[in-house]
Structures are given as structure tokens and as C-alpha cells.
Amino acid sequence: MELLTPATEHDNSTLERLESLVAELTLEEKVHLLTGRDFWTTRPLEKIGLRRMLFSDGPTGVRGEVWDERRPSLNFPSAAAISSSWDPVIADRLGVASAVEARRKGVDVVLGPTINLHRSPLGGRHFEAFSEDPVLTAELAAAYVSGVQRNGVGATPKHYVANDSETDRFTVNVKVADRPLRELYLLAFEKAIVEAEAWLVMSAYNSINGITVTENELLEAPLNSEWGFNGVVISDWTAVRSVNSAAASQDLVMPGPEGPWGETLVRAVTAGEIPEAAVDRKVLRILQLAARVGALAGFDAVLPEPWSMEELIAFAREASTAGTVMVKNDGLLPISPASVRKVAVIGHNALHARTQGGGSATVVPEEVVNPLDGIRAAFSADKVSYSMGAVVQEGIAELPLEQIGNPVTGEPGIQVRFLDSDGQELLAEDRQSTALVWFGGDAPITASSSIQFHCIYTPAQNGTVRLGFSTLGRGRIFVDNKLIHEATLEPVGTDLGAALLAPPAATVPLEVKEGAPLDLRVEIDTRTTGALLNTLGITIGIEAADEDPETLIHEAVEAARAADIAVVVVGTNSHVESEGYDRASLELPGLQDRLVHAVAAANPRTVVVVNSGSPVLMPWRNEVAAILIGYFGGQEFGHALADIMTGTAEPGGRLPTTWPDRQEDVPVINVTPDSDGSLTYAEGIHIGYRAWLKAGITPAYEFGYGLGYTQWSIDSVEAPAEATANAAHPVIIAMTNTGGRAGKNVVQVYAEKPGSAVERPVRWLVAATPVWAEPGETVTTVLNIPTRLLAYWDHGWRYEPGEYVLRIGTSVSELPLASTLVLVED
Numbered sequence: 001m002e003l004l005t006p007a008t009e010h011d012n013s014t015l016e017r018l019e020s021l022v023a024e025l026t027l028e029e030k031v032h033l034l035t036g037r038d039f040w041t042t043r044p045l046e047k048i049g050l051r052r053m054l055f056s057d058g059p060t061g062v063r064g065e066v067w068d069e070r071r072p073s074l075n076f077p078s079a080a081a082i083s084s085s086w087d088p089v090i091a092d093r094l095g096v097a098s099a100v101e102a103r104r105k106g107v108d109v110v111l112g113p114t115i116n117l118h119r120s121p122l123g124g125r126h127f128e129a130f131s132e133d134p135v136l137t138a139e140l141a142a143a144y145v146s147g148v149q150r151n152g153v154g155a156t157p158k159h160y161v162a163n164d165s166e167t168d169r170f171t172v173n174v175k176v177a178d179r180p181l182r183e184l185y186l187l188a189f190e191k192a193i194v195e196a197e198a199w200l201v202m203s204a205y206n207s208i209n210g211i212t213v214t215e216n217e218l219l220e221a222p223l224n225s226e227w228g229f230n231g232v233v234i235s236d237w238t239a240v241r242s243v244n245s246a247a248a249s250q251d252l253v254m255p256g257p258e259g260p261w262g263e264t265l266v267r268a269v270t271a272g273e274i275p276e277a278a279v280d281r282k283v284l285r286i287l288q289l290a291a292r293v294g295a296l297a298g299f300d301a302v303l304p305e306p307w308s309m310e311e312l313i314a315f316a317r318e319a320s321t322a323g324t325v326m327v328k329n330d331g332l333l334p335i336s337p338a339s340v341r342k343v344a345v346i347g348h349n350a351l352h353a354r355t356q357g358g359g360s361a362t363v364v365p366e367e368v369v370n371p372l373d374g375i376r377a378a379f380s381a382d383k384v385s386y387s388m389g390a391v392v393q394e395g396i397a398e399l400p401l402e403q404i405g406n407p408v409t410g411e412p413g414i415q416v417r418f419l420d421s422d423g424q425e426l427l428a429e430d431r432q433s434t435a436l437v438w439f440g441g442d443a444p445i446t447a448s449s450s451i452q453f454h455c456i457y458t459p460a461q462n463g464t465v466r467l468g469f470s471t472l473g474r475g476r477i478f479v480d481n482k483l484i485h486e487a488t489l490e491p492v493g494t495d496l497g498a499a500l501l502a503p504p505a506a507t508v509p510l511e512v513k514e515g516a517p518l519d520l521r522v523e524i525d526t527r528t529t530g531a532l533l534n535t536l537g538i539t540i541g542i543e544a545a546d547e548d549p550e551t552l553i554h555e556a557v558e559a560a561r562a563a564d565i566a567v568v569v570v571g572t573n574s575h576v577e578s579e580g581y582d583r584a585s586l587e588l589p590g591l592q593d594r595l596v597h598a599v600a601a602a603n604p605r606t607v608v609v610v611n612s613g614s615p616v617l618m619p620w621r622n623e624v625a626a627i628l629i630g631y632f633g634g635q636e637f638g639h640a641l642a643d644i645m646t647g648t649a650e651p652g653g654r655l656p657t658t659w660p661d662r663q664e665d666v667p668v669i670n671v672t673p674d675s676d677g678s679l680t681y682a683e684g685i686h687i688g689y690r691a692w693l694k695a696g697i698t699p700a701y702e703f704g705y706g707l708g709y710t711q712w713s714i715d716s717v718e719a720p721a722e723a724t725a726n727a728a729h730p731v732i733i734a735m736t737n738t739g740g741r742a743g744k745n746v747v748q749v750y751a752e753k754p755g756s757a758v759e760r761p762v763r764w765l766v767a768a769t770p771v772w773a774e775p776g777e778t779v780t781t782v783l784n785i786p787t788r789l790l791a792y793w794d795h796g797w798r799y800e801p802g803e804y805v806l807r808i809g810t811s812v813s814e815l816p817l818a819s820t821l822v823l824v825e826d
């Protein structure tokens with residue numbers, strides 16, 4: 001094992017200083033630094049001027065040390081939307097904005113980007129990852145890492161590696177051959193390490209070919225020995241299982257303070273079972289990280305240029321438009337608000353959009369612009385009607401802030417009291433939300449015996465609501481001091497993260513009167529919650545109103561009929577797509593498909609907006625005039641959507657992942673491990689579009705596809721006739737905007753190897769770049785293709801000499817131009 005590899009002389013002197021600090025420490029002190037201090041921080045050590053380092057989830061936004069609406073964060077679009085921009089500049093600026101947010105919140109390290117691949121569209125964290133393609137992923141992830149780190153904050157590519165689905169994620173054994181591992185799953189990480197020089201990497205929960213990642217040789221090779229990584233391998237939360245991982249290239253155990261290293265590791269080193277040099281190497285890396293982020297006396301971090309809140313919000317809006325993919329437009333869009341008399345906005349997600357995915361990636365934004373808000377602002381509120389059309393919500397939704405009052409302060413909100421077994425108050429919080437999560441932080445969850453949630457709830461409707469709570473353990477609901485319900489909720493499934501963040505619910509029917517206040521108290525018995533590591537998630541709220549589905553559809557159809565244009569926002573909910581579990585189906589939840597069929601039949605001028613983080617089936621796609629895939633578009637989602645609909649902005653996105661027509665067509669779909677706990681990547685090097693091409697099946701919308709508001713011609717391609725191994729092959733492409741508006745396109749280059757001696761994908765992406773042009777303008781772009789991307793892995797990168805075809809176009813199957821090259825041996 002090499003110690004840190006110094007890159008420059010300056011690094012050399014830094015290294016010497018850090019090494020001398022390591023030399024000052026006892027074995028116990030060194031081992032102490034290798035396990036977290038608590039949920040989110042590392043251990044300080046005054047003796048050497050080391051302060052704690054604070055880690056925070058995101059990765060598209062930075063939550064900070066607490067999950068708390070009183071300390072909100074910017075909610076940028078999720079990675080699937082960022083990658084749809086195909087624009088490294090957007091990814092870089094997201095990195096910069098994240099660094100600004102991190103510093104505002106005292107955060108030293110952002111736990112992202114998520115670099116796992118969209119292997120199956122059922123993957124629950126698909127929204128959080130970039131693409132099914134490793135080259136596109138690598139490009140954007142590296143840009144994000146460099147944007148974060150140029151500003152003195154650490155980035156953490158995760159989850160290394162092959163953690164591409166959620167079912168049994170703590171234990172699943174991914175069986176994957178060397179070729180796909182190298183050519184797909186590791187390739188996606190490589191650039192963020194080699195070029196962007198990430199300061200950390202997060203090791204995943206899963207095993208690879210029988211060995212859990214935190215003990216796996218893959219942490220050393222290729223990560224350290226081939227890619228020159230000199231940062232910290234931080235574990236995914238609780239992923240370190242035993243002291244054996246200390247002998248591997250795992251550096252830091254999170255969270256703390258407990259963990260399998262500590263005393264056990266001190267004993268193992270003292271007994272000569274693990275060399276002290278291995279511990280020194282880990283400590284040195286942690287100190288180097290501290291020096292980089294400014295957590296070590298005598299070392300200053302770069303500080304980001306400040307961005308104002310307005311600039312951050314404007315970026316969230318721009319990133320959302322850049323990542324919105326228009327997959328269909330019969331000429332209806334863009335539409336000028338002046339030309340419209342009435343707009344019918346329809347859909348549950350139009351009012352309650354998903355602007356981000358669930359699980360650890362969640363941030364708590366101050367304000368979200370829903371599609372309905374955005375469309376009202378752009379078209380003028382009096383022109384816009386709203387109907388729900390179909391229920392998408394599953395379980396309970398929090399009580400609206402305007403309907404709850406804190407009984408002590410009189411302000412909008414709820415009072416939360418943590419009580420010990422004698423009923424003594426340990427802590428009280430005045431909160432402005434009834435969806436609360438304590439995930440790290442100092443609230444006395446395990447120290448308390450019960451928690452009381454108390455508010456004055458003033459319903460905004462008449463009739464029966466189903467009121468309840470969603471958490472784990474025993475809870476009681478009191479209305480006007482009368483116990484009306486008591487229930488004990490057990491976890492569903494085995495994933496503790498999912499149990500915490502998407503727990504089951506218990507509800508009870510309650511007669512309410514509009515405007516008539518009720519004293520509502522919910523008590524949770526914390527000794528029954530199984531509260532792991534001082535964490536707790538609870539929502540107090542109501543189920544979606546039990547309205548007749550036919551009436552909802554009928555109302556929406558009538559509204560659509562009466563309007564010039566209908567906008568239906570369809571989407572998923574947090575029970576369908578989140579961390580901790582995979583999807584069971586690609587269908588939209590509830591009766592949304594029926595709703596779209598019916599609305600489209602009533603009004604041919606129907607635009608569908610898809611609000612999901614991953615592909616959904618669109619059985620109505622041939623019946624509607626336009627389709628916009630908006631993903632989880634961040635807090636400015638509604639404004640961005642209106643910008644695109646009105647033509648103020650170009651729909652900048654192209655699909656980073658194939659969207660199927662039918663679930664049975666998807667070539668790689670299974671995410672459920674076998675009975676022996678293994679998930680076999682039997683498809684080898686063929687995932688995503690590579691698998692679709694191999695199977696010869698046409699999807700609904702192919703990889704790389706998307707429309708803008710102007711037309712283009714791809715005029716010419718020029719490239720040298722020969723290329724050599726490990727070099728850059730320049731390809732010069734000229735494109736003209738032949739339409740009447742300024743616009744964006746994404747030019748893509750795919751390689752093919754006819755008659756290859758080894759198995760190859762039909763074609764594979766080797767380069768792409770966004771292109772902007774004014775009407776009539778011709779733009780010439782030079783793409784430098786690393787010939788490494790033509791090599792295949794067989795115990796090393798092998799270059800097959802001979803002819804390759806490069807195909808150039810605007811999606812994996814729209815490739816009008818070609819250029820051949822001969823790869824010659826050096």
C-alpha cells in the first residue's frame with residue numbers, strides 16, 4: 001500500500017507537516033480518529049488543532065446538521081434532471097452552489113454525488129443517480145465534484161460500487177464480472193477520482209462477488225493503486241461490519257461514536273494482526289481532508305464566493321429548465337399566455353409536486369413553487385382552473401401550516417415536547433411542520449420515554465377526515481383531551497432507513513367542521529420505536545380525501561373541455577420512489593393513466609408533465625399534444641415549467657436513460673436478489689440502451705432523445721483517419737440552427753466496432769456536448785474522444801486494432817453522420 005502520493009512540491013511540504021502530526025499521536029488517539037464522533041461529524045483532537053468535520057447529505061442541496069424546517073436548504077433538481085441537461089457547466093455550477101450552501105450551514109463535506117447507474121428502471125434511488133450510461137455519468141459527476149471542491153468543500157462520490165438498486169441493500173451480494181465492473185460501474189466513478197480528484201469516496205453497503213465492499217480489494221485497486229486516489233474512504237452509514245475492514249483500504253467508520261473498530265482495532269494492532277502503518281495511512285488521509293477543508297490549525301481552506309439567495313434560486317430555476325425533456329410536441333408549445341383564455345391545470349402533483357426524492361437525499365426547502373403556482377404566475381391566476389383528477393397520495397400528508405397553531409406561542413405550528421419517564425420535560429421545540437425527522441442532532445430521542453405533539457388544528461373542510469400518525473412504535477391520538485385512537489406500528493420490510501423515512505401510518509375517522517378548532521395531541525412512546533442511533537421520523541396528518549374517483553375524473557374532464565389548453569401533471573409519490581426500497585412497477589400510481597386518456601379525449605390541446613424521478617409508462621402518449629418530463633425539478637419546478645411552456649426558456653433536456661413503452665420490454669429489470677442473497681448482473685456489459693439495442697426492441701423514447709423549439713441540421717464531421725491507444729481523437733462537428741429561434745441541442749458521438757473479435761455493445765456513447773445557436777447560426781464543436789473508451793477490459797485495458805465507426809447525431813438511434821477511424825498499434 002502506498003501512502004499519499006504527493007502531486008507537487010507544495011503537497012510535499014504539506015505531507016511532511018501532516019506526517020509529523022501523525023507521529024505525535026498514540027495508537028489510541030489515532031484509532032479514535034477513525035470512527036465518527038456522532039451521526040454527522042468526525043472527532044476533534046485539540047492536541048493537534050483538529051476540529052470536528054461536519055458531513056451532510058444532499059447531494060442536490062445540502063441539508064446541514066439537522067433536518068429542520070427552521071433551518072431550510074435550497075432544493076435543486078435531482079440528479080436525473082441535472083444529467084438530462086447533458087451539460088457539465090450546469091453540474092459544475094450545482095457543485096459551486098452546493099459549496100455555497102455547505103459553508104452557509106457550516107458543512108465541510110457534501111455526501112455526494114451519487115454515481116451508481118440506472119441499471120434497472122425499478123431502482124428506488126434512480127432519481128438521485130445520473131444515467132444508465134457511464135460516460136455521461138462520469139462527465140457530470142466529475143464536474144459536480146470539481147465545482148464543490150474548488151470552493152474548499154469536500155465531495156464524496158458514492159456508493160462505491162455497484163449499489164444500483166435498493167432491495168436488501170445492506171446485504172445483497174452483487175455478482176458482476178470484471179468487464180462490466182470496469183467498463184460500466186467503475187468507469188462511472190473514474191473521472192471524479194482521476195480528474196476531479198475527489199477528496200472522499202463512500203464505500204457501499206453491498207458485497208461484490210462475495211465480499212462486502214468495506215472489506216473489498218476494490219477499495220485499493222483500482223481506486224488507490226490505479227487511479228491515484230489519496231482521499232478518505234468513508235463508509236456508508238453502518239456499512240462497516242467488522243475490524244477486518246481496517247486491514248482493507250477503508251479509512252473512516254460512520255456514524256459514530258460506536259462502531260466495530262475502536263478498542264478492537266487497538267488490540268488487533270497491538271497483537272500484530274493489523275499493521276500500525278495501515279492505521280497511520282488512514283489518519284494521514286483524514287488529516288489531509290481536514291487540511292483541505294480548513295479543519296486543521298495552520299491550514300486554510302478556499303472559501304466560496306458568496307451567492308445571494310436570489311442567485312441560488314435563479315440557478316435552481318435555470319437548472320430545472322435545462323433538465324426538462326420535451327419528448328413530444330405537436331406544435332402546441334410554446335404557447336403565449338396572451339393567446340390563452342383559460343388553462344385547466346389538472347393533477348395531484350400539480351398542487352403537491354415532488355421536487356426531490358425521498359430518503360437521505362431529502363432537504364427541507366423554505367418554499368416550493370408547484371406547477372400550479374408557476375402556471376398561475378405566468379398565465380395570470382384568473383385564467384387558471386385547478387382540478388385534482390386522481391389521487392396520487394398514499395398514506396398521510398402533513399397538516400397544512402395554515403391550519404395548525406402552536407398552543408403555547410399562538411404562532412402557526414406545533415409544539416413538540418420530549419418527556420422522561422417521570423413526565424419531566426427534557427426539551428421542547430416549536431416547529432412549523434407536522435412532518436418531522438430527527439436524523440442525527442442532539443434531540444433526546446433515546447433519552448426520552450415519550451414525545452408529545454400538540455397543536456390547535458382548524459380544518460378547512462366539513463365532513464370526515466382520516467387523521468393519524470405515521471412512525472414506528474406505539475402512539476395515541478387525543479382530540480380535545482379525549483383518546484380517540486391508539487396503535488402500534490411495526491416496520492414494513494427490513495430496511496431501517498426506509499422504516500425511518502417512510503414508516504407505516506395509523507388513522508382514525510374524525511368528523512370536522514370548517515373553521516372549528518380542535519385541540520390535537522399525539523403521544524409517541526419512544527421506548528417502542530426501536531429508535532436506532534437517536535433517529536426518529538414522524539408525520540401527523542390526514543389521508544387524501546376519500547372522494548369518488550369517477551367524480552374526480554369527471555370534474556377534470558369538464559375543466560379540460562372548458563379550457564383552451566389542459567395541463568395534466570402526473571407523477572409518483574414517496575411510497576413508490578424513494579431510498580430503501582425499489583419500485584414494483586413502472587406504472588403511474590392510482591388512476592392517473594385513465595385520467596390522461598379521458599382529458600386527452602376531451603381536449604386535444606393537452607400537455608402532460610411527468611413528475612417522476614425515473615421512467616414511468618405512458619400508455620396515453622400518442623393521444624396528447626405535448627409531453628414534458630420534468631423529473632423532480634427542485635423548488636423552482638413550477639416556474640421552470642411555466643418558462644418552458646411559454647417559451648421563455650428552451651426545454652434543454654435530453655433523456656439520460658431509456659424510457660420504455662411496456663414494462664415487459666425492459667431488457668434489464670430485475671432488482672430482487674435470489675434466495676441466496678445474490679443479484680447477478682447476468683447482462684454483462686449490456687445495460688440501458690446497450691441492452692435495448694442488443695434485444696432489438698424499440699422503447700417509447702430512446703437514450704439521448706429530446707426536442708427543442710428550433711430545428712437543426714448536422715452539417716459535417718471531420719476527424720483524423722487514424723487513432724492510437726490512450727490518446728485523444730478530435731472529432732470536429734458542424735451544426736446549424738435552421739429554425740427561427742435561438743436554441744439548444746445535444747450532439748452525441750457513439751462508437752461501433754464492426755466484426756469485433758470480442759463481445760461489444762451494438763454502439764456506445766463516447767462523447768457528447770450541448771450546443772447553443774442563434775437562428776441561422778452554424779456552430780463548430782471539437783469533441784476530443786479518449787480512445788480509452790474504445791478499449792475493452794480483459795485483465796487490463798486492451799486496444800483492438802482496426803476500424804471503428806463513429807456515429808454522430810442527437811440520440812442513440814438518430815445518427816445521420818458517420819466517420820471511421822483505424823486504431824493503430826503504437
Ligand code: BGC
Binds near residue numbers: 057158236360497
Ligand atoms: C445512504 C447514504 C447517505 C447516508 C447518510 C445511507 O443510508 O445510503 O447515501 O449518505 O445514509 O444519510
